[in-house]
Amino acid sequence: MAAGGREEEEEFVYRISTAQEWEELQKSGSTFGGQLDKSSGFIHLSSLSQVRSTLQNFFLNTNHELYLLQIDAKKLGDGLVYEVVDGSNSFPHFYGPSRSFSPIPLDVVTKAEKLSLLDVLDFQYIAGIAQLGERQTEDLKVACSIHAHRISFCNLEKKEAVQENRGIEETYKPNFGSFGNKPQVGLPQVVNSTSECNRKPVIFNFGDSNSDTGGFSLGSGFTFGPPTGRAFFHHPTGRLCDGRLMIDFLCESLNMDYLTPYMQSLGPNFTYGANFAVSGASTQPERKPFNLDGQIRQFLQFRTRSIELISKGYKDLVGGEEFINSLYTIDIGQNDLAASFTYLSYSQVIDKIPSFIAEIQTSIQTLYQNGAKNFWVHNTGPLGCLPQILSVTNHSASDIDNYGCIQYMNEAAKAFNKQLYALYEQLRSEMKDATIVHVDIYSIKYGVISNPSIYGFENPLMACCGYGGPPYNYKLNHACGVPGFNVCEDGSKFISWDGVHYTEAANAVFASKILSTNYSTPPLKFQYFYDSSAKDIEIGIVKVKMLDGVVRKLTNIRHVP
Incomplete structure (x- = not known):
């Protein structure tokens, strides 16, 4: 040889x-x-x-x-x-x-x-266990499941509790016998399309293009043409992506239909809630169409009208009690920061952040005062890693971090996230009967961008669809869809779709990390709000028993940005 x-x-x-x-x-x-x-x-x-x-x-x-x-x-x-x-x-x-x-x-x-899909992951797990921490291995375990299949996290296999202090290497110890004997690592089971949640899941989503499933196109009449939608839907859907968004994968995890945009006038189905998110939306200024306060007002109108029509026998809507039990998801703030940097200095942007947070606070409180009890709030991602920002922003070599991102813009995103987390803590103490989950999207996205090869990605700072080629494939006024643009052959190798938004492949990884609970405070499963068996959890004490039956110390799983 x-x-x-x-x-x-x-x-x-x-x-x-x-x-x-x-x-x-x-x-x-x-x-x-x-x-x-x-x-x-x-x-x-x-x-x-x-x-x-x-x-x-x-x-x-x-x-x-x-x-x-x-x-x-x-x-x-x-x-x-x-x-x-x-x-x-x-x-x-x-x-x-x-x-x-x-x-x-x-x-x-x-x-x-x-x-099988589980076998693929087991081989990843065996070779990677010595190098990856608990959070990363949990992420990988979920990542393979969500990417290829519709799965129900309401049908997880129940496992007996393990001893409190057993580390992940001991809890899921690899077996290096014959290659046919692979360890079982407690992955979610792949099931059919019938959800076993105790209650029908209903979600109302508010935000920007990160979760807009067609609101902007419907509201403005502007159509995002090909190649958007090519990876999954095979036609444009109003999503600024080649396929599914994070919110789509989260809906899939509950085996529910994708959220219908609120402004869908023809053939809408609001059985599972509605999506009020609109691309370009921000928290400010108030009274600007489709910004956060406007989305909240639209929801209140929707709620009143839906209850009225239900009483008259209409279907495909949400009833009164369902509004109380619904999950209210919020993902907004990226556009506020990006727009501020176009005319303000770094210090001025930082000074403006409290006003953004105040709008989010008002929105959550308004929803709460109108019966909402369950909230799922995402912080904002690493703005300085977007190919668009890297391409159009003047910066020096000293502004760039080890992974090619603009440090001061990411620091601004972190400042926003720190204040959002403080708001989360405040609201938890004020809204005693509400459940609020804070998800650290920044760490999720930055973790993938800084370790792209782990997830099969290449060129983490280059857009799949754009203009100009490396290093960012982005040029102002020559964005994806504008005549002359180019598009990559395989979007699954790219994190960025068009320089601002993410590919379906990246969104699948992000969603898998969200579902792992490793980035959530408190660490609740996404189906927690619809499955009573998932609610065996006590926050604020030393031990937490999660849905999989594993008892862990709260300090080992809680994440504070």
């Missing part, structure tokens, strides 16, 4: 094959692999410890059935070559005799096993 970076021979190497490739191998007795292998001139293989990274980099977003083939390395002979591919890691490649690019024969395969 020739070696290009490894001295010890391994007994087995591994091939991740699609079902089509594995079928071809069994029928014809050999295979040249896929397009990547053919263009490379060799068959790509992995050692067992490299299976995780291969899955992450090439198969995390696949919809194909996968098989893991165990291959007898000795039978490959000198055609198996270990080569350094990224400056440090040596991977096995099969060239065939005399590097002639021969097909890999069936008789070298000693074992083949179908990989």
Whole structure:
């Protein structure tokens, strides 16, 4: 066996094959692999410890059935070559005799096993457990589930409680026996479309383009054309994305329909609530159409009219009691900060933040005074990491952090988030009978941007759809959709869709992190508001028993930004 970076021979190497490739191998007795292998001139293989990274980099977003083939390395002979591919890691490649690019024969395969979605994640978990903290492993466990399937977190498998102080390495200890014996890590079960929540989920959402499912297009008459929507809906939907938004994935987690925009006049279905979010919305100025205070006024009108029509026999609306039990989600503030930086200095922007927070406070209090009891509030993301901001903002090298983002803009976002969290604490003490969940979206997004390869992303600061090419593929007045724009072939490798908004692939990861509860204070599951079995939780004491039955110390899971 020739070696290009490894001295010890391994007994087995591994091939991740699609079902089509594995079928071809069994029928014809050999295979040249896929397009990547053919263009490379060799068959790509992995050692067992490299299976995780291969899955992450090439198969995390696949919809194909996968098989893991165990291959007898000795039978490959000198055609198996270990080569350094990224400056440090040596991977096995099969060239065939005399590097002639021969097909890999069936008789070298000693074992083949179908990989389910859970299996894919288990391999990630085995190889990554020593490097990732508890929060990151929990994120990865949920990430694979939400990205490929509609799942119900109201149907989680109940587990017996583990001892209070057992660490994650002990609680979910990997088993390195045969590769067919994989550890069970307590993932959500993939279920059918029938939710087992105790109560019909109803959500009313308020915000900007991060959660706008068509409000701006309906309200303005302006249509966002192709290529928006291409990744999932296969046609424009009014979302500024190639597919689904975070709010869409959160709805999927409850097996409920996507939220209908409030301004949908033809064929609306408001059975599961309504979406008042509008792209471009901000907290200020007041009385500007579609800003936060306007969205609240629209909701109050909707509430009054819905109850009235329900009493007259109309359907596809929300009843009186349902408004009390509904979840009210809020994600706004990014546009306030971005707009302020166009005409104010950093210190002036910081001085203006309390006025933004005051509008959010007034909105939550207004909803509460009108019967709302359940709130889910997102803080704002890392503004200085948006390709648009990086492209149009004058900055020096000293302004850039280790990951290429503008530091002072991110510091402003953190200042906003700190004050939002203080508001959250204040409202919790004032609204005794309300439940308010604060979600640290900043840490979620920045964590993905600063560690893109973990999630299979490339070029974290470059837009998939835009103009100008690297480093940001963004140019003012030549945005995505404007004649002359370019668009990437595979949006699943990009975090940014158009320089301001995120791709479906990124939104799926963000949503998985939200659902993990690792970024939420208190750490409540999203289905908590609709499933009484999820409510075995006490906040403010030392122990917290979560839905999965695991008892953890509150200080180990609560996150304060």
